Amino acid sequence: MRTALVIGTGLIGTSAALALAGRGVTVHLTDHDPARARTAAALGAGTDEIPEAPVDLAVVAVPPAHVPATLAEAMRAGVARGYLDVASVKGGPRRELEALGVDMSTYIGTHPMSGKERSGPLAATADLFEGRPWVLTPTRETDTEVLNLALELVALCRAVPVVMDADAHDRAVALVSHTPQLISSMVAARLADADETAVRLCGQGIRDVTRIAASDPTMWIDILSANPGPVADVLAGVAADLDETVRALRALQSSDEDKRRDGASGVEDVLRRGNAGRERVPGKHGAAPAVYxxxxxxxxxxxxxxxxxxxxxxxxxxxxxxxxxxxxxxxxxxxxxxxxxxxxxxxxxxxxxxxxxxxxx
CATH class of the missing domain: 3.30.70.260 (ACT domain)
Known part of the structure; x- marks a missing residue:
């Protein structure tokens, strides 16, 4: 890869551009807001000048709702040999792109599993993706050359390629990314009107749980609007656990010893299932989590x-x-x-x- 076009100079697009530019790729930058592209260029992510000839790879880094139209426009203009997007939802945008009648052999959907609570080009860093999974969702139509360009992008960003089916990816991120965002926001929302004395008692536990609640709501509305079904399915399971846990806690208030025993058992069940789930979260270098x-x-x-x-x-x-x-x-x-x-x-x-x-x- 010698040349690339990054369409969308937010956190992800600018970070990818910084990584590519730092490894010798000529990167062209464009954004619906030219000021953002100029900012990214000033940071060393590339140039905001329009490429004179088709580039090797076009990286579309716009919100999920805008991915199909943006890709179709770029593909019809022939701006690149290969095209990919980095949106956090894959199945819906791919089907919309297919409906637009473009050549799907030149496209591959991807999703780098990395980010920050802050957005925009000023939050970008060249090492944002290092060591992080980068999902690729090729289909039977995907040209080998396009897949290789995507793999080269992942390598240049020093990420770890993971190949998945698009819909399986969407169900997975609903579980490990989208639902945690909503739950973190729900917990943090309890603090909005809490007594100041209680807020002053906040320790590391509440900081850990609410860290991602600082994320940009506008960005997350775009993401969740593109993946509502799988997220709702996961939340339904969480809601069932919440109902059971509320009942168990109410039972602990009872004067009946049997009810208190049942309540304690119910609370213990959810805590132990939580232990079992936490043990499956990969630790350092993707291995089983170590006990430190x-x-x-x-x-x-x-x-x-x-x-x-x-x-x-x-x-x-x-x-x-x-x-x-x-x-x-x-x-x-x-x-x-x-x-x-x-x-x-x-x-x-x-x-x-x-x-x-x-x-x-």
């Missing part, structure tokens, strides 16, 4: 403190597998939770104490 031990360190809110603690861990020969930061309410300090291999935890704790860090149990 946490070393908690008190840290002040001063520039360079995180860098210093990571450097001290590195000097001790300990690899930090994950990290969480919990800020202390109303104070210029916080708690850094360093997740490490259990065998490395005593080594790290001793090294950090020796360097003057205050550890917490």
């Amino acid at each position: 031990e946490t070393v908690a360190v008190l840290i002040s809110d001063r520039p360079g403190e995180l860098a210093r603690i990571f450097a001290d861990a590195g000097s001790a020969g300990v690899n930090i597998e994950d990290v969480r930061i919990e800020h202390a309410t109303g104070q210029q300090a916080g708690l850094v939770q360093l997740m490490v291999d259990p065998s490395a935890a005593p080594v790290l704790a001793a090294a950090l104490r020796e360097r003057g860090w205050a550890l917490r149990q």
Whole structure:
């Protein structure tokens, strides 16, 4: 691949353009808002000049509702040898594109499983896709050359290709992406009118659950409107669990010992099923999730403190597998939770104490 055209310079389009441009591909940028394309170009993602000849690959990075029309327009204009989109829904847009009567052999649907709560070109980074799954949904009609261009794009973005059927993909993302977004938003909505005293008690748990609730509602309306059925199916299952859990909790309030026992059993059931589901979430490098031990360190809110603690861990020969930061309410300090291999935890704790860090149990 020597040349590419990125249509849509939001987070995903600009990030892909940055990755391609950084690896020597000449990238042309276009957007319905020319200012966004100019911003992406200024960031080093390519040029906002129109290509003089057909490019090797056109990457359509627009909301799902606009994918079919945008692709059809580009394909009829012959702007590229191959075409793909990066929308988070695959089945519906493909069927709409087929109905428009274009040459489907030059097209492949794709979806990089990566993103941020922020949108727009200024949120983009060249490493957004590194190590992340990038779904490809080829059909019998897909030309081998187009599939190879898509695979080359994935490789240049340092992502991991995953081949799926389009409708299977939509059911999968309903479960692992779209429903979590709605549930996170529902939990966060409970905080909107909550008493300030309660909000001040927020800890890492509520921050973890509500992190993605900060996402752009307009973007998510576009996504959910393109995949409503599978999301509704998953939510129906969640709703059934909620009903059962509410009944179990009400039973725990009963003065009847048998009802309380049944209530406790119902709550335990959903918690244990949650344990079993969580164990299936892939861990580092896609392997089964490892069990890490946490070393908690008190840290002040001063520039360079995180860098210093990571450097001290590195000097001790300990690899930090994950990290969480919990800020202390109303104070210029916080708690850094360093997740490490259990065998490395005593080594790290001793090294950090020796360097003057205050550890917490």
